[in-house]
Amino acid sequence: MPIAGWCQPVLGLLAAPLLLGIINRVKALFAGRQGPPLIQPYRDLYKLLGKGATYSKTTTLVFRLAPAAGLACVVLALTLLPLGASRAVLAFPGDLVLLIYLLGLVRFLTVIGALDTGSSFEGMGASREVQFSALAEPVLLLVMAGLARQGDSLSLSGIYPAVTAATWMEAGPALALIAAALLVVLLAENSRIPVDDPNTHLELTMIHEVMVLDYSGPDLAAILYGASLKLWVFGSLLVGVCVPVRTGWAIVDVPAFLAGMLVVAVLVGVVESIMARLRLLRVPQLLIGAGAMAMLALVLVVR
Numbered sequence: 001m002p003i004a005g006w007c008q009p010v011l012g013l014l015a016a017p018l019l020l021g022i023i024n025r026v027k028a029l030f031a032g033r034q035g036p037p038l039i040q041p042y043r044d045l046y047k048l049l050g051k052g053a054t055y056s057k058t059t060t061l062v063f064r065l066a067p068a069a070g071l072a073c074v075v076l077a078l079t080l081l082p083l084g085a086s087r088a089v090l091a092f093p094g095d096l097v098l099l100i101y102l103l104g105l106v107r108f109l110t111v112i113g114a115l116d117t118g119s120s121f122e123g124m125g126a127s128r129e130v131q132f133s134a135l136a137e138p139v140l141l142l143v144m145a146g147l148a149r150q151g152d153s154l155s156l157s158g159i160y161p162a163v164t165a166a167t168w169m170e171a172g173p174a175l176a177l178i179a180a181a182l183l184v185v186l187l188a189e190n191s192r193i194p195v196d197d198p199n200t201h202l203e204l205t206m207i208h209e210v211m212v213l214d215y216s217g218p219d220l221a222a223i224l225y226g227a228s229l230k231l232w233v234f235g236s237l238l239v240g241v242c243v244p245v246r247t248g249w250a251i252v253d254v255p256a257f258l259a260g261m262l263v264v265a266v267l268v269g270v271v272e273s274i275m276a277r278l279r280l281l282r283v284p285q286l287l288i289g290a291g292a293m294a295m296l297a298l299v300l301v302v303r
Contacts, residue, residue, distance in 0.1 A: 005087050005091075006089060007083045007086070008078060008081045008089075009081075009089060011083075012081075012229055012232045016228040016229045016231065016232040017045065018038060018039070018041070019231055019264075019265045020041045020228055021037070021038035021039060022262065022269065024269070025038060026265070026270060026273065027269050027273050030274070031273070041224075045225055051216065051217040053216050053219050056117060058118045062116045066110065066112060066116075067113070067215060068222055070105075070106045070109040070110055070113075070222070070223070071222045071229075073103075073106045074106050074226050076090075076102055077099055077106075078233060080096075080098060080102075080156055081099075081233065081237070082160050082240070083253060083257055084161075084252075084253025084254070085161050086248070086250070086253070087157040088156060091155055091157035093153075094155070096144045096148065096155065096156050099156065100137070104133070106230065107130075110126075110129070110208075110211055110223070111211065114214075119214070121213070122211050124210065125207050125209070129207055129211060132195065132207070132283055132284070135288065136185050136189055136287055139184070139290045139294050142297075143178050143181050143297075146174065147159045147160075147241070149301045150162065150163070150301045151163065163241055163244050163246075171300070171301060173300060174297040177294065177296055177297035177300070178293075179238060179242050180290070180293050181290040181297070182234070182241065183267075184289075186235065186237075186264075187268070188283070188287060189230065189234060190227065190234060191207055191209070191227075192271070193271060193275055193277050194271070194276065194278040195207075196208055196277065197277045208227075232261070235265070239257060243256055243257065243259070245257070
């Protein structure tokens with residue numbers, strides 16, 4: 001396995017929390033504030049790791065294992081992602097299906113961990129999470145189908161190297177629709193505005209945050225770190241489409257990729273600064289619209 005293939009998981013493990021710091025800084029700038037330091041997410045994780053975990057007597061082993069298992073799944077997902085022209089650490093035909101299943105498994109573990117508390121409050125958030133994921137996952141499948149057809153491969157390591165500047169010249173409208181659908185899925189799957197507000201603690205609007213209210217200490221750190229890695233995974237999928245730099249030289253591909261991730265983080269911060277959270281009844285309409293864009297892109301690629 002070439003050393004270049006390890007760039008993606010290593011960068012993700014080290015720099016994923018920095019995306020949250022950039023998003024928070026952009027939101028602070030729009031609000032006219034200085035905002036927290038860029039490394040504040042790292043400080044929060046370090047502080048949580050130094051605390052103890054508290055468990056309710058009503059919870060079982062499921063509640064305790066869910067954060068670590070979810071983190072393991074998203075770390076494994078990182079090893080399926082290529083960077084530039086290099087192959088992923090774990091590359092095989094059909095690995096894109098495994099990636100989608102791993103992301104779904106992360107959500108499932110979070111949901112059953114929330115339900116294990118026996119709290120109707122957390123059950124409400126779990127119900128909303130499952131409802132919206134049932135609409136977001138088909139969009140991601142359609143996006144992957146369009147990319148697989150365009151790249152004539154069932155492996156992410158064969159799909160993304162095929163997305164070049166020449167490909168954009170040939171199939172620009174389809175790729176633009178795929179990128180737009182991926183952006184919506186990124187916002188939905190990572191509980192960002194306009195789907196969910198990660199900073200809210202209002203009972204009637206919480207989705208993801210309500211599911212992790214009973215976690216503390218290292219367990220909460222695993223959840224927060226896993227959430228940042230999940231954002232990195234979806235950001236990597238989007239950057240792979242929008243930044244077609246495939247030189248085969250890590251000294252060029254890695255900076256181009258990191259620049260793309262920086263733009264994604266800034267874009268998420270801008271969206272959260274200029275938009276309000278949608279009403280819950282409007283979220284399915286947003287995801288259905290993203291599904292329509294992904295379906296149209298698939299039609300354009302196939303014809």
